[in-house]
Amino acid sequence: MSATGIGASVRRKEDQRFITGKGQYTDDINRPGQAYAVFVRSPHAHANLKGIDASAALKSPGCLAVYTGADIAKDKVGNLICGWMILSKDGSQMKMGPHPALAQGKVRYVGDHVAVVIAETLAEAKDAAEKVSVTYDVLPAAVDVATTQNTGQPQIHAEAPNNTVYQWHLGDKAAVDAAFAGAKHVTKIDLVNNRLIPNAIEPRAAIGDYDSGTESLTLHTTSQNPHVARLVLSAFIGIAPEHKLRVIAPDVGGGFGSKIFIYAEETVCLWAARKVGRPVKWTGDRTEAFLADAHGRDHVTSAELAIDASGKIVALRAKTKANLGGYLSTFASSVPTYLYAPLLSGQYDIPAIYCEVDGVYTNTAPVDAYRGAGRPEATFVVERLVEVAARQIGQDPAEFRRKNFIRSFPHATPVIMTYDAGDYEACLNKALELADKNGFATRKALSAKNGKLRGLGYSAYIEACGIAPSAAVGSLGAGVGLWESAEVRVNPTGSVEVLTGSHSHGQGHETTFAQLTSQRLGIPIEQITVVHGDTDKVQFGMGTYGSRSGAVGMSAIYYAIDKVIVKAKKVAGFVLEVPENTVDFKEGIFSSSATNKTLTFPEVALQAYIAHKFTGAQLEPGLKEGAFFDPTNFTFPSGVHICEVEIDPETGSTRIDRWTAVDDFGTLINPMIVEGQVHGGIAQGVGQALLEGAVYDKEGQLLTASYMDYCMPRAGDLPSFQVAMTSTPCPSNPLGIKGCGEAGAIAAPAAVVNALTDALGHEQIAMPATPLAVWRAAQKSPMKMAAE
Amino acid sequence: MFSIFGRRAADAPAGGPGASGQQSSGVAQVSITVNGKAATAAVDPRMLLVHYLREQLRLTGTHVGCDTSQCGACVVHLDGRAVKSCTVLAASCDGSKVATIEGLAQDGKLHPMQEAFRENHGLQCGFCTPGMIMAAVDLVNRTGGKLDEHAIREGLEGNLCRCTGYHNIVAAVKAGAAAMGGMRQAAE
Numbered sequence: 013m014s015a016t017g018i019g020a021s022v023r024r025k026e027d028q029r030f031i032t033g034k035g036q037y038t039d040d041i042n043r044p045g046q047a048y049a050v051f052v053r054s055p056h057a058h059a060n061l062k063g064i065d066a067s068a069a070l071k072s073p074g075c076l077a078v079y080t081g082a083d084i085a086k087d088k089v090g091n092l093i094c095g096w097m098i099l100s101k102d103g104s105q106m107k108m109g110p111h112p113a114l115a116q117g118k119v120r121y122v123g124d125h126v127a128v129v130i131a132e133t134l135a136e137a138k139d140a141a142e143k144v145s146v147t148y149d150v151l152p153a154a155v156d157v158a159t160t161q162n163t164g165q166p167q168i169h170a171e172a173p174n175n176t177v178y179q180w181h182l183g184d185k186a187a188v189d190a191a192f193a194g195a196k197h198v199t200k201i202d203l204v205n206n207r208l209i210p211n212a213i214e215p216r217a218a219i220g221d222y223d224s225g226t227e228s229l230t231l232h233t234t235s236q237n238p239h240v241a242r243l244v245l246s247a248f249i250g251i252a253p254e255h256k257l258r259v260i261a262p263d264v265g266g267g268f269g270s271k272i273f274i275y276a277e278e279t280v281c282l283w284a285a286r287k288v289g290r291p292v293k294w295t296g297d298r299t300e301a302f303l304a305d306a307h308g309r310d311h312v313t314s315a316e317l318a319i320d321a322s323g324k325i326v327a328l329r330a331k332t333k334a335n336l337g338g339y340l341s342t343f344a345s346s347v348p349t350y351l352y353a354p355l356l357s358g359q360y361d362i363p364a365i366y367c368e369v370d371g372v373y374t375n376t377a378p379v380d381a382y383r384g385a386g387r388p389e390a391t392f393v394v395e396r397l398v399e400v401a402a403r404q405i406g407q408d409p410a411e412f413r414r415k416n417f418i419r420s421f422p423h424a425t426p427v428i429m430t431y432d433a434g435d436y437e438a439c440l441n442k443a444l445e446l447a448d449k450n451g452f453a454t455r456k457a458l459s460a461k462n463g464k465l466r467g468l469g470y471s472a473y474i475e476a477c478g479i480a481p482s483a484a485v486g487s488l489g490a491g492v493g494l495w496e497s498a499e500v501r502v503n504p505t506g507s508v509e510v511l512t513g514s515h516s517h518g519q520g521h522e523t524t525f526a527q528l529t530s531q532r533l534g535i536p537i538e539q540i541t542v543v544h545g546d547t548d549k550v551q552f553g554m555g556t557y558g559s560r561s562g563a564v565g566m567s568a569i570y571y572a573i574d575k576v577i578v579k580a581k582k583v584a585g586f587v588l589e590v591p592e593n594t595v596d597f598k599e600g601i602f603s604s605s606a607t608n609k610t611l612t613f614p615e616v617a618l619q620a621y622i623a624h625k626f627t628g629a630q631l632e633p634g635l636k637e638g639a640f641f642d643p644t645n646f647t648f649p650s651g652v653h654i655c656e657v658e659i660d661p662e663t664g665s666t667r668i669d670r671w672t673a674v675d676d677f678g679t680l681i682n683p684m685i686v687e688g689q690v691h692g693g694i695a696q697g698v699g700q701a702l703l704e705g706a707v708y709d710k711e712g713q714l715l716t717a718s719y720m721d722y723c724m725p726r727a728g729d730l731p732s733f734q735v736a737m738t739s740t741p742c743p744s745n746p747l748g749i750k751g752c753g754e755a756g757a758i759a760a761p762a763a764v765v766n767a768l769t770d771a772l773g774h775e776q777i778a779m780p781a782t783p784l785a786v787w788r789a790a791q792k793s794p795m796k797m798a799a800e
Numbered sequence: 801m802f803s804i805f806g807r808r809a810a811d812a813p814a815g816g817p818g819a820s821g822q823q824s825s826g827v828a829q830v831s832i833t834v835n836g837k838a839a840t841a842a843v844d845p846r847m848l849l850v851h852y853l854r855e856q857l858r859l860t861g862t863h864v865g866c867d868t869s870q871c872g873a874c875v876v877h878l879d880g881r882a883v884k885s886c887t888v889l890a891a892s893c894d895g896s897k898v899a900t901i902e903g904l905a906q907d908g909k910l911h912p913m914q915e916a917f918r919e920n921h922g923l924q925c926g927f928c929t930p931g932m933i934m935a936a937v938d939l940v941n942r943t944g945g946k947l948d949e950h951a952i953r954e955g956l957e958g959n960l961c962r963c964t965g966y967h968n969i970v971a972a973v974k975a976g977a978a979a980m981g982g983m984r985q986a987a988e
Binding site: 263519718 | 859862863864868871904914917918919926927929933949956960962964965968971
């Protein structure tokens, strides 16, 4: 391993600009002549729009324009899309109501876009927006996921009777019913997977810019996938032809899924820029982020596990209601279906699984992918079931898991997936050792002596990442392919630009992608620049989400480099005057068995461009190659996280005493960066378990719409984490990478709740387990009573 | 009235298109030394320090992440103390010295806290980082660098990070504090 190659914890190339304040985020960019957009948002969760009077706003100083849904309709701006078709059990297509960029006739959640005001300055736009007079005919709201389908509930979209988008299922119901009928023991639990608000610290922003000279549009935006944004804005929303639209996602301050989607705001800024003939900038404030960024999770689930007399799991079934919000966001339909139920086998050999999911509308913000997207929900179901079952049948939860682990690969589950590689027992053993499981009883006794309740919880998660094989997701309803592209441009002096369709918004691609390139081409990492986030520079790409940039994005780079090496060897053959098939390339040096002369990579690069040693008939000059990579399977990262908590039953405060994570991500490019991804994921999972929860009241008002009300994890809420790895390389990509971006968020909630319930001695605690909830639960704790 | 407010952009001289000024309710003349450079400007009395820095001085390293003074992305030093610049009126800074992330490195050499954040992978997306570093430098200055993990975690209460889980930020601040202590000792 070289000091900067694969496997080295290279310090990040991108950090210099970030630690000196030189990052360029969307709000840092200003266009000449720029005007400002402010959205008039619905204060009601559900209302008919009776009228919009913009006359006073238009007279307000600096106001340039006020546009409403009627203007959008007149200009035939297409609706926002949901790009994944889900079929119900009866074979019917999901029932989707239209999602206009500015509301037409009706608003469906607090924060819904009613009008946009464009003015000379931000303050003038805000002042004018205050003067837009909207008459609402307020309707009752359907807010609760558990009851929105009930008779008599307000109907949100005429297209979706009973607010039901789909009633989907997966698995063999008859086989599952039979297994349950013959089971020795059945464990049943009811779970709520609490609604979360993503909260990347950089709010979303967009600048639309129209060039009348070339009739082209440019959008600067906070996107995880600028090419997908361009495709959707062109092909579906019809803002501009694809070749006349440039989308630039510069430095992006965190995404976690919330910046995948194509929202109303960027659509409106682009469209309005052409209408007013000025660049139009919108930067969301935090309140808008709470109200109108796509939220995450929000499931209500009943689940059961069937176990035979030997302690072997024989079947699992689950019924879930998934809140999709007031409109279907870009990938909303796929998250509680194909990103959820196929993971319900966990790490276990379960012969029969059946899952039913109702996707429902409510008068709340759209719900879509948030770090983990479906897989945290699945892991929470499986790992709570397994933990509770082990306790009920009197087995050690770790040993119960061990007994049921899948042990041979490939392993086909009853819910679509074929796991390709893994060693679940290796992770468990390492985690037990690092967590000092053997010392737990002593620590628990010591805590009890101090009046505290100590508990230990496991989460043995699996996820399907690196999404994914295009043909596979296409067969499941995806509207797009999920390959990735790369281009490797070698300059005449031997420096290299790597262009990638992946997008980095914290993941460190400028470093890791350069590490791969440095190792394979044998050139210093300083000679490599990674280019991403601009549709005028990178030809196409599917972007970054689902922990796919390593497994899919870097694999595309890998194959583009293969092609560069093939071409460079041809050039070297001409220069060395030896047959091409005798040329060898190793650690940056071209050599041949037919000569003792050698060439460095920069020497060959120069020769490829000056083209003096070969004719055009023999070889095309230049050195630049591209590749598209479409994997043959998902990847399956897995691991075991162990959380140990100490509860103060008098105050309800929970302290995480230690966190042990052992993950199998296959090959690691940069362990430092991988560990950082794990840390961040755990923090978000702990946030879900202990702190975070979006709360709407009965009228559909979001009560948690600021950092004063929505509890974000702070440094003092978290411990330092012990993170370790095992490795079974992924066989479906050339690097053996599985992906690491979501693991912590997937594993953590179940580990925390399993630790809390272990400490409390009963299962009655819901997320977020706030101090009040824990205090209440502790009053009923048999452990506490025993101590008293 | 300062020229940018309440006028069309075409009429606006300095400040440029980035200036999102508020409607004028008078004007305040302020002299503020930012990163060692003194400047006098006329500002709207309602203008926040963060907007003065970002939009008039084009120092965009100081970020805005919330609207309730919770996230700390906007932390700068005002007369040597960390403040959330989204909660300070520019007009109230007359005669003050402000230091931002852009002024932390001296003579092309990174401040030890900046170096520590890079060395310890204390940042991912980078958006909270300027505020986090400015808060960390202030924390060390206030405490004389005597910081265990608990004190660092409590000391960073006013700064949110969504990427790192704070693990490496804590490690960075610990290392940065030690390096700053070493520098102080060397100076003495």
